[in-house]
Amino acid sequence: MSERSYRAAIIGTGGIANAHAQAVANSGGRAELVAVADVDAGRAREFAAKYGESRAYGNAEELLREEELDVVHLCTPPQSHAPLAIACLEAGVTALVEKPPTLSLAEFDAVIEAERRSTAHVATVLQHRFGPGAVRLRRMAAAGELGRPLVATALTQWYRDEDYYAVPWRGTWESEGGGPTMGHGIHQFDLLLSILGPWSEVTAVAARQARSVDTEDVSMALVTFENGAVATVVNSVLSPRQTSELRFDYENATIEVEHLYGYTDDDWTVTPAPGHEDVKALWGADPSGESSGHTGWLAAVLDALDRGEAPPVTAADTRRTMEFIAALYASAFTGERVRSGQITADSPFALRMDGTGAPWRNQ
Structure with missing residues (x-):
């Protein structure tokens, strides 16, 4: 160095x-x-x-x-x-x-x-990719200590009121690019993608439930990964009890984190599967007091x-996350399942995240 x-x-x-x-x-x-x-x-x-x-x-x-x-x-x-x-x-x-x-x-x-x-x-x-818990989880998964990944959830359930959206650039496709899928939930599902690897297809819904904005205020997606794992992703700005949660169910253990805007080791829990109690000891072998912040x-x-080298998160890494966002919107607004690589340069959802148009745009 x-x-x-x-x-x-x-x-x-x-x-x-x-x-x-x-x-x-x-x-x-x-x-x-x-x-x-x-x-x-x-x-x-x-x-x-x-x-x-x-x-x-x-x-x-x-x-x-x-x-x-x-x-x-x-x-x-x-x-x-x-x-x-x-x-x-x-x-x-x-x-x-x-x-x-x-x-x-x-x-x-x-x-x-x-x-x-x-x-x-x-x-x-x-920045949540770089907290000690996420680094440890990726290391243990790569070493095979957790077994195969099976099921996961990524929940960003936050609360943003009308005063929040009074800032002129918020809540429009032209200035923010999207709603909580773009600006809020990206941290949690990007961390999900960094741990589970390449995604293969997504089926999603998006809605404008309560906020007077052009974009969605909630979205949900079912995601399949190349390694066979399946996941649920929720992005909301309508949730009075705010939380950011990730759960990974591997063959040998459930690994969970719940926080709001940044986590420490204290926010993670490990539940070993029967016969795999050693996972908890492996997880606790290198404790850290650091948080998942900008430092x-x-x-x-x-x-x-x-x-x-190119610094993280590299352009290639980010593009996978941006393609996932575009695919989520494409699935939500067309009603179709969208596969990785399906959104080509001439797709309306490559040019704008709302693509062919949000279904509520003329309401």
Whole structure:
């Protein structure tokens, strides 16, 4: 590993930017926040002063032109992610993009093409992959200690009221790309996909039940994986008792986590199948006090850059998740089962997540 320090900038200084700035501060000198930008120049200056007096800019173009950077954290609303990521890549700067990374699969493919032309990389911020529990689960599954994966559930049942959707860019296909499937549940089902591997087909429903938005406010999917496992995925912003839950039923044990916006080891439970009590001991052999937050994710990013590799979550990894989202919407809005690889470049669901149109659009 090198001992270099990476020059970092943040574009967009809203709420989530604080988690990114804190992750840089927690990096032990491996990264340094040297600049920030926001369309609200005053807010950019306040944010810069809060996190070490870094330089503040009123737009991304000036920041990229004036600064020598290694990485840029994109913390803007979703509709600007793709153009900003492409601008970073064209400047030779690695883009670390908050979720959802783009509004559509076609937009994401444009980012992938820009990455191919660049010396830099693009990675999506899906930090729950990097919490110690998820890392341990993937390791044990790969070692065969859990047996075959059989059944899984991924539940994101959150509550967002009308005041939440008063922010202009929320709740529309044009600015957010989708509802809770895109902006909320992505963390849980991305973690599901990272553990169970490639998905093969999805059957889904989506509805607008209660919120005055253009997008769905709830979706559900039945998913089959290439390894034979089957899963249920629920994404909701209508649930007063909020929870984020994942459950994996393997031959040898049930592994579960329940949290809200980030987990620690205390949020996981292990229930061995009869005759496999050793699984619990294996799980508890390397306890950790870390959480599944941005600090652990950034450490994994810097580790990869030190090795000269693309940082996680790579474009290839993210594309599988984005294709899953497009397939979920395609199944929900057409009533058909959708298979992996079925959504080609000319599909309406590649161009927009609502594809042929949500059934409630004319109501």
